[in-house]
Amino acid sequence: MTASFYREKTHRARKKHLCAACEKIIEPGEFYLRVAGIWEDGFGSFSYHPDCREWENHLNGFCHPEEWMPLHDLVSDSSGDALDGAPDRVKGRFKRRLGEQESAALREGGEHG
Numbered sequence: 427m428t429a430s431f432y433r434e435k436t437h438r439a440r441k442k443h444l445c446a447a448c449e450k451i452i453e454p455g456e457f458y459l460r461v462a463g464i465w466e467d468g469f470g471s472f473s474y475h476p477d478c479r480e481w482e483n484h485l486n487g488f489c490h491p492e493e494w495m496p497l498h499d500l501v502s503d504s505s506g507d508a509l510d511g512a513p514d515r516v517k518g519r520f521k522r523r524l525g526e527q528e529s530a531a532l533r534e535g536g537e538h539g
């Protein structure tokens with residue numbers, strides 16, 4: 427990541443935020459990581475579940491050192507392999523989305539059986 431200004435800080439959420447890694451809600455009262463920086467396209471700031479951010483850092487360090495990929499993109503590209511070895515709480519956030527898709531598919535297919 428090339429940023430001329432970069433700062434990250436942990437806050438306790440006072441309102442809902444969207445995690446930039448898993449695209450799930452960070453609830454008020456939860457701790458979250460606020461990342462601010464000046465990137466190639468200007469100033470931007472993002473909120474993260476701290477453990478999502480850690481896992482995203484981990485994956486990008488190994489797989490994409492030259493091009494940053496958000497965690498949810500890595501997970502959808504790899505159809506879940508990107509979560510191998512991830513903390514359970516991070517896996518759980520993605521499972522919830524899979525669960526919804528699966529239950530929708532079940533509902534659609536249910537009338538044939």
Ligand SMILES: [Zn+2]
Pocket residue numbers: 445446447448449450474475478479519
């Ligand atoms: Zn998250």
